[in-house]
Amino acid sequence: MSLKRTIPMTTVSGFGVSAVFILTILNILMQNMPSNIYRAGDELLKLNATDGVANSVTTVVVYFRGFDTLGEIAVLFIASLGIGLMLTNNNLNNISQENSNFMLQIGAKLLSPVIFIFGLYIMIYGHLSVGGGFQGGVIIASGILLLLISSNGFHISHKFVEIFETLAGVSYVVIGLIGLIILDSFLGNFLPYDISKMGLLLSGGIIPIIYIIVGIKVGSEMSVIVDNMLKRNIDD
Amino acid sequence: MMSSIYFIALPLLFGFSVPILSKFGKNGVAYTSLILQLSLFLLSITLVLDLTTPIVEVIAISPPLGIALVSDNVSMFFVTIFTFFTLVLSIYYMGQRENKKYANENKFFILLNMLLASAIGLVLSSDIFNIYVFFEIAGISSYILSSYEKTANALEAGLKYLLTGAMASIFLVFGIFLIYLHLGTLNLALISQNFYTLSIELQLLIATLLFVGFGFKVEVFPFNLWVSDIYEGSTPLVNALFSSIVSKAYLFVFFHLLYLFIPHHNFTDFLLSVGVISMILAEIVAIKQTNIKRVFAYSSLGQLGLLFIAFSMQTSDAIIAGLYILLAHSIAKMVIFLSLDSIINKYKSEDISVLEKMNSPFMKWILLISMLSLLGIPLFAGFVGKFLILKTFGIAGYFGIISAIILASLIEAIYYFKLIGLMFKNTEKGDYMEISILQKSVLLLLTISILFIGVYPFILSDWINLASETMINSHTYQNIILGVQL
Amino acid sequence: MLGLVILSSFISIILIAFKTIIEPKLSHTIVLSMGIGLNAVILFVAFQAPDVALTQAVIGIGISSVILLMGLKHLGGNYES
Numbered sequence: 011m012s013l014k015r016t017i018p019m020t021t022v023s024g025f026g027v028s029a030v031f032i033l034t035i036l037n038i039l040m041q042n043m044p045s046n047i048y049r050a051g052d053e054l055l056k057l058n059a060t061d062g063v064a065n066s067v068t069t070v071v072v073y074f075r076g077f078d079t080l081g082e083i084a085v086l087f088i089a090s091l092g093i094g095l096m097l098t099n100n101n102l103n104n105i106s107q108e109n110s111n112f113m114l115q116i117g118a119k120l121l122s123p124v125i126f127i128f129g130l131y132i133m134i135y136g137h138l139s140v141g142g143g144f145q146g147g148v149i150i151a152s153g154i155l156l157l158l159i160s161s162n163g164f165h166i167s168h169k170f171v172e173i174f175e176t177l178a179g180v181s182y183v184v185i186g187l188i189g190l191i192i193l194d195s196f197l198g199n200f201l202p203y204d205i206s207k208m209g210l211l212l213s214g215g216i217i218p219i220i221y222i223i224v225g226i227k228v229g230s231e232m233s234v235i236v237d238n239m240l241k242r243n244i245d246d
Numbered sequence: 247m248m249s250s251i252y253f254i255a256l257p258l259l260f261g262f263s264v265p266i267l268s269k270f271g272k273n274g275v276a277y278t279s280l281i282l283q284l285s286l287f288l289l290s291i292t293l294v295l296d297l298t299t300p301i302v303e304v305i306a307i308s309p310p311l312g313i314a315l316v317s318d319n320v321s322m323f324f325v326t327i328f329t330f331f332t333l334v335l336s337i338y339y340m341g342q343r344e345n346k347k348y349a350n351e352n353k354f355f356i357l358l359n360m361l362l363a364s365a366i367g368l369v370l371s372s373d374i375f376n377i378y379v380f381f382e383i384a385g386i387s388s389y390i391l392s393s394y395e396k397t398a399n400a401l402e403a404g405l406k407y408l409l410t411g412a413m414a415s416i417f418l419v420f421g422i423f424l425i426y427l428h429l430g431t432l433n434l435a436l437i438s439q440n441f442y443t444l445s446i447e448l449q450l451l452i453a454t455l456l457f458v459g460f461g462f463k464v465e466v467f468p469f470n471l472w473v474s475d476i477y478e479g480s481t482p483l484v485n486a487l488f489s490s491i492v493s494k495a496y497l498f499v500f501f502h503l504l505y506l507f508i509p510h511h512n513f514t515d516f517l518l519s520v521g522v523i524s525m526i527l528a529e530i531v532a533i534k535q536t537n538i539k540r541v542f543a544y545s546s547l548g549q550l551g552l553l554f555i556a557f558s559m560q561t562s563d564a565i566i567a568g569l570y571i572l573l574a575h576s577i578a579k580m581v582i583f584l585s586l587d588s589i590i591n592k593y594k595s596e597d598i599s600v601l602e603k604m605n606s607p608f609m610k611w612i613l614l615i616s617m618l619s620l621l622g623i624p625l626f627a628g629f630v631g632k633f634l635i636l637k638t639f640g641i642a643g644y645f646g647i648i649s650a651i652i653l654a655s656l657i658e659a660i661y662y663f664k665l666i667g668l669m670f671k672n673t674e675k676g677d678y679m680e681i682s683i684l685q686k687s688v689l690l691l692l693t694i695s696i697l698f699i700g701v702y703p704f705i706l707s708d709w710i711n712l713a714s715e716t717m718i719n720s721h722t723y724q725n726i727i728l729g730v731q732l
Numbered sequence: 733m734l735g736l737v738i739l740s741s742f743i744s745i746i747l748i749a750f751k752t753i754i755e756p757k758l759s760h761t762i763v764l765s766m767g768i769g770l771n772a773v774i775l776f777v778a779f780q781a782p783d784v785a786l787t788q789a790v791i792g793i794g795i796s797s798v799i800l801l802m803g804l805k806h807l808g809g810n811y812e813s
Contacts, residue, residue: 044428065783074306141786148790183255
């Protein structure tokens with residue numbers, strides 16, 4: 011088989027055009043390599059020490075730029091809503107009826123507790139170690155995905171997930187508003203945050219609380235998305 | 247306690263708490279949304295009346311590092327418009343709720359409030375990455391809203407919007423990345439202070455990336471070929487939102503960034519030509535359309551081109567004219583799309599002949615007034631802006647632009663008078679159209695405001711003059727942001 | 733040693749990206765893009781950004797590929813691109 015047949019002409023011309031384009035941009039970028047400038051991020055990481063949180067990335071994500079995180083939660087919320095809206099049909103069927111692979115069933119039974127514990131750990135220890143709410147929530151959602159594709163009997167109740175989702179979303183904004191009332195700044199850290207307690211589970215004021223809320227919200231949204239995507243599979 | 251953060255926090259809170267609210271009876275969500283929008287409108291009015299110096303709302307950490315919301319004259323002008331139109335739209339929807347209720351009404355209210363929050367966030371935010379986040383929220387809610395009815399057309403519209411929006415995001419985020427890489431900050435004031443230190447080709451690259459990113463959303467010439475499909479696919483109620491709120495928010499952000507980053511007139515000629523091309527092209531295409539939504543979609547594109555011309559001049563007189571046009575266009579398009587919603591629901595047709603069939607003297611006159619206002623006939627709101635813009639360009643000596651604007655108005659007149667002729671034709675009419683009191687009062691309020699602004703435009707002149715001064719003056723903006731300490 | 737790891741990840745990212753574009757089967761494309769993500773994880777760890785690496789591993793490789801695959805299944809299985 012010649013190369014010409016496997017690679018269509020459009021791909022080649024696409025490569026050509028984008029190569030010229032990228033080379034032009036790269037040329038501009040290479041000529042203007044930034045010198046060692048001091049960025050806002052460095053400043054923020056330095057400031058972290060005043061907040062008593064061991065993982066400085068968490069402070070930046072949850073506290074200094076907490077408003078962006080709230081916005082991203084809103085993005086995820088709307089995306090999940092949209093998927094639910096687009097994929098909901100009147101004849102909603104549950105997941106496929108045929109039995110899944112035996113290996114998959116046993117493997118899921120063995121693995122899912124580990125995945126859940128790992129997700130919870132990542133979520134709760136977000137202010138002390140690597141990761142946090144986003145990652146932990148998604149890990150939990152992937153554990154739920156594993157259960158959904160492996161066992162027939164398992165299904166998640168949307169009403170039940172909705173409770174978590176609602177409570178998490180509402181309490182995020184409410185914590186922000188409490189900060190506005192007490193400290194005159196939205197998402198202000200109104201709980202005590204002792205620097206001497208840095209490294210303990212209970213430290214950093216509202217930061218770990220917000221990250222756990224983010225984790226619950228992300229986990230429930232992702233589970234609903236995955237469930238919606240799986241459910242429709244049968245009727246087409 | 248007054249704070250501009252409520253404009254964003256409360257709609258988000260509402261969106262998140264809808265599952266609880268839906269437990270309080272059938273109307274719980276709808277009435278809460280209405281109350282929320284009413285209180286946001288009242289809040290914006292109070293803030294505007296109290297506004298002597300710009301208020302900077304700090305979030306968590308003071309500005310050069312953290313995010314801050316700036317409410318000055320121009321941003322509050324936009325916020326007031328947005329809250330007002332959302333409120334009007336909600337009331338109108340409540341009026342037709344008995345007859346035609348949306349299938350998933352709660353989700354419609356969530357999306358409406360999210361769109362409001364993100365439009366306000368785009369206008370208020372002083373942090374470029376925060377602007378990107380709101381850009382995404384506004385984008386995703388608009389994609390879903392445009393395919394809300396799940397017909398084939400609507401789904402096509404949503405998909406098109408999604409693809410173009412994703413393209414726009416890529417360009418925008420790359421531009422933001424370059425800014426952060428070279429300037430080390432995301433704060434608009436600091437970027438504005440230091441943007442000139444970048445080398446000229448880098449400035450050009452960043453400006454191009456931002457222009458492409460926002461160009462898709464502002465709906466200017468090379469990037470607006472898809473817009474009419476979206477207007478055709480989605481319901482007129484959603485079109486009213488897009489035309490009066492969303493595109494205006496993007497337009498403001500684009501020019502706000504332009505004035506802050508490139509205060510010199512380097513790109514004026516380029517932007518003016520973009521505006522002229524998109525205006526003339528849209529108006530020419532509009533003549534041939536037979537679908538009524540498409541006609542008004544192209545007319546919106548034409549008006550956006552005119553706005554683009556006005557704002558690209560980068561002088562305070564031109565901005566005053568632009569703000570008048572923007573206000574008049576928003577009100578008129580709101581009236582037109584809201585009444586189209588009822589008309590299309592009633593007669594089940596989207597062809598322009600539906601205006602011939604329409605049997606409702608009230609609608610007829612309302613539509614007549616708003617179309618005349620869009621044309622810029624004296625004594626209607628649209629006249630002030632068009633007059634001022636012609637005057638500004640006349641003084642500056644841009645006679646090519648003046649002739650282009652007049653040409654576009656003439657082409658506009660052709661198809662508007664065609665529509666008006668259809669409405670007043672003495673032919674067989676369809677069934678009489680019932681309009682509920684609520685809907686009538688909303689349309690009447692908007693129409694009266696068109697006439698009022700047309701007859702007595704000077705009631706707004708103080709506010710609009712202050713707004714344009716604030717918008718053009720990048721030094722004041724830098725000082726108020728960088729002077730804040732928490 | 734670290735330099736070698738970084739270099740090999742860079743090279744394999746570029747190679748896999750080429751393969752991803754010319755691959756005719758969409759499902760294979762998705763799996764290959766997971767390969768790009770995996771190399772990105774190695775790079776993030778090498779550049780001392782464990783948070784970003786974890787995020788990339790969980791979101792970029794894990795759930796987003798799964799969602800893409802499910803979306804592909806909605807379209808009706810193994811489409812040729």
